[in-house]
Amino acid sequence: AQSVTQLDSQVPVFEEAPVELRCNYSSSVSVYLFWYVQYPNQGLQLLLKYLSGSTLVESINGFEAEFNKSQTSFHLRKPSVHISDTAEYFCAVSGLHQAGTALIFGKGTTLSVSS
Amino acid sequence: IAGITQAPTSQILAAGRRMTLRCTQDMRHNAMYWYRQDLGLGLRLIHYSNTAGTTGKGEVPDGYSVSRANTDDFPLTLASAVPSQTSVYFCASSEGEGGWNEQFFGPGTRLTVL
Numbered sequence: 001a002q003s004v005t006q007l008d009s010q011v012p013v014f015e016e017a018p019v020e021l022r023c024n025y026s027s028s029v030s031v032y033l034f035w036y037v038q039y040p041n042q043g044l045q046l047l048l049k050y051l052s053g054s055t056l057v058e059s060i061n062g063f064e065a066e067f068n069k070s071q072t073s074f075h076l077r078k079p080s081v082h083i084s085d086t087a088e089y090f091c092a093v094s095g096l097h098q099a100g101t102a103l104i105f106g107k108g109t110t111l112s113v114s115s
Numbered sequence: 116i117a118g119i120t121q122a123p124t125s126q127i128l129a130a131g132r133r134m135t136l137r138c139t140q141d142m143r144h145n146a147m148y149w150y151r152q153d154l155g156l157g158l159r160l161i162h163y164s165n166t167a168g169t170t171g172k173g174e175v176p177d178g179y180s181v182s183r184a185n186t187d188d189f190p191l192t193l194a195s196a197v198p199s200q201t202s203v204y205f206c207a208s209s210e211g212e213g214g215w216n217e218q219f220f221g222p223g224t225r226l227t228v229l
Binding site: 034036043049 | 221
């Protein structure tokens with residue numbers, strides 16, 4: 001069975017500070033890893049994903065995540081956050097499991113950026 | 116604009132009533148999903164469909180049913196609503212059932228069962 005653990009439920013930071021949102025997963029098979037972002041009162045949007053190849057993946061708005069197989073982690077980072085990055089962030093894993101290939105989500109991390 | 120639409124946006128429902136949440140996508144995606152989002156629990160899969168005519172149970176299927184008569188529509192029915200089904204419901208779709216596929220989410224339906 002697969003599972004995802006997001007280690008921080010809330011992360012408050014000041015604008016222009018760096019941030020790291022931590023995600024660990026467990027799986028007995030190869031996985032695909034995703035970060036989704038949910039802005040207030042909206043649905044989820046894909047931020048970035050790791051499928052294969054380079055372990056460092058980047059999004060168009062400055063976020064990056066690194067797949068670390070030995071530590072079973074996929075932490076999300078941004079060197080300098082903006083107020084507009086305030087949102088809920090979900091780490092998710094997919095692969096082959098009994099419920100088809102739907103995503104298994106972590107419980108989410110609320111990123112609050114203040115000035 | 117291509118995407119997923121959900122209806123209603125929100126609903127207050129008396130316990131014991133039947134309710135169908137609607138979901139339609141115009142991307143011709145094969146796979147569709149229903150999740151519920153609860154504070155502190157993230158999103159949990161209720162039911163899924165890998166292609167029209169087939170459905171499967173997710174992590175929390177009890178009290179819910181789905182059908183997939185065609186590619187575009189994937190309604191979720193609560194036969195007899197209970198207060199524990201108060202939640203925000205998200206419909207999603209992906210091009211295929213492979214785990215590498217990005218899932219696209221609708222705007223959600225906020226359901227309150229009293």
